[in-house]
Amino acid sequence: MIAIVTDSTACMTSRDAQKLDIHYVPMTYTIDGRSYSEKFIDMCGDYERLIFKANILRTSQANTHSIMKTFYKLRQSGYEILFLSISSKLSGTFGNALNCARELDESAIKVIDTKTTAGGLHILAKEARRLVNEGNTLAQTVKEILEMRSKIKIAFSVSDMIPLRHSGRLGHVRLSVSTILNRKPILICKEGQITSVNLVRGNRERIIELVNEVPEDAKDIIVHHIEAEEDANALAAELKEKSGREVMIRKASPSLCIHLGADVVGVVFRS
Numbered sequence: 001m002i003a004i005v006t007d008s009t010a011c012m013t014s015r016d017a018q019k020l021d022i023h024y025v026p027m028t029y030t031i032d033g034r035s036y037s038e039k040f041i042d043m044c045g046d047y048e049r050l051i052f053k054a055n056i057l058r059t060s061q062a063n064t065h066s067i068m069k070t071f072y073k074l075r076q077s078g079y080e081i082l083f084l085s086i087s088s089k090l091s092g093t094f095g096n097a098l099n100c101a102r103e104l105d106e107s108a109i110k111v112i113d114t115k116t117t118a119g120g121l122h123i124l125a126k127e128a129r130r131l132v133n134e135g136n137t138l139a140q141t142v143k144e145i146l147e148m149r150s151k152i153k154i155a156f157s158v159s160d161m162i163p164l165r166h167s168g169r170l171g172h173v174r175l176s177v178s179t180i181l182n183r184k185p186i187l188i189c190k191e192g193q194i195t196s197v198n199l200v201r202g203n204r205e206r207i208i209e210l211v212n213e214v215p216e217d218a219k220d221i222i223v224h225h226i227e228a229e230e231d232a233n234a235l236a237a238e239l240k241e242k243s244g245r246e247v248m249i250r251k252a253s254p255s256l257c258i259h260l261g262a263d264v265v266g267v268v269f270r271s
Contacts (some may be wrong), residue, residue, distance in 0.1 A: 002132045003079040005070060007062045007093050008038035009086045010121035011224060011250045016040075022131045023074065025066050025226070027093070027255040030058040037066075038253055042057070047254040048227055052262055059255040061092040068100045071109060078238065080138045081109040084124050084145070086117045087192035111141045112149070115192035116254060119222030119268030120152040126220070154189035155197075155213040156266025161185065163261035164194070185246040186210065203231055210267050211238045218269040222248045226257050226264040235265055 017024060017040060026037040031054045038044060051057060067083075074081050083101070083225040094113045099216045101109035114124055124145055131141045158164060186198040200206050210260040214221065221239055223234035236247040252260065 001079045003074045003081050004084070004120050004125055004128050004132065005074070005081060006084040006092075006125050007086050007091075008040075009091075009117045009253050009256055010084075010125060010139075011041050011118050011253045011256070012122055012125075013250070014040040015042075016122065018036075020126055022125050022129070023070055025062040025070050025093075027062055027091075027098075027253070028060040029254050029258055030056070030060075032056050034051040036254065038255060041251055041253060044254055048211065048251075048257060048262070051254065051257055052227075057258045059258050061096060064096045064100055067097050068104065071100055071104050075105055075108065080130075082138060082141060083109065083111045083122055084114050084126055084128065085111060085196075086121065087115045087189070088113045089115075089192040090117055090194075108138075110138055112142065112145055113192070113225065114149050114152070116152045116154060116189060116268075118154065118256060118266075119220075119250065120149075120154055120188075120189070120225055121150060122222060123220045123268065123270050124149060136176055147220075151271045152268065153213070154262060154266060154268045155186060155210055156188075156260075157184045157200075157210065158260055158265035159184060160261045163259055167220050185215070188213070206265070207231060207235050208236065210235055210265070211242060214239055214242065214267055214269055215271060216243055218243055218271060219232055219245070220268075220270045221245060222250060222268045224250055224252045224264075224268065226252045226260060227262045228265045231265045239267065257260055 083097045097111045176252040180259045185196050186209050223236045240247045
């Protein structure tokens with residue numbers, strides 16, 4: 001038996017996780033001194049309102065205690081474990097999970113740096129579940145997921161660069177890239193870090209540019225948003241028309257919300 005575990009930046013609903021039989025370890029975040037553990041995206045309450053009226057915000061990686069507790073429980077139940085971690089360039093979760101695997105049972109616990117987050121984790125977890133259900137061993141599943149992770153693409157746009165700059169998660173983004181005068185950057189997650197590829201004006205242009213980032217034969221398309229439901233729906237509708245496939249819409253998790261700010265829309269897909 002193989003258990004699939006990921007972290008809460010996968011932005012899954014409780015129904016998503018139940019359908020795929022996915023185990024979660026939580027990121028934590030602090031709003032004006034009060035700490036919260038991330039849950040499934042539909043169980044986090046009114047976090048956007050709390051975040052955007054707060055004065056002090058912090059996030060923390062999935063800690064070794066929660067990871068070890070999950071690993072230990074699954075190993076006691078006889079499972080081998082595949083852990084799919086948010087990119088190591090965005091969080092220390094991968095290192096924590098790797099240390100826990102080494103301490104507990106490295107031969108039966110495999111930890112993958114997915115070099116992605118959000119819907120990218122969701123897609124890889126879904127594919128890992130498919131592979132396991134088809135009878136692949138842990139080693140075979142790891143091999144397939146490692147080959148697949150380079151096909152996961154993320155493109156998104158923010159309305160304010162300040163939260164992202166303060167987060168320290170930016171890669172090769174010029175300091176001149178800003179969001180003044182209604183200009184919005186188009187950003188991608190490449191090799192696990194965030195880089196800028198374009199700058200557009202207004203919400204309509206950013207939707208057009210995000211649609212252009214997605215090829216017609218893209219699979220497993222997921223649209224994410226933070227307080228941008230109207231744009232998310234418009235983006236999803238255009239992507240559905242372009243690809244002929246259903247498009248999932250999910251809000252971003254609280255920790256991603258803190259690092260990206262409000263009025264954010266993006267798309268994740270498998271090429």
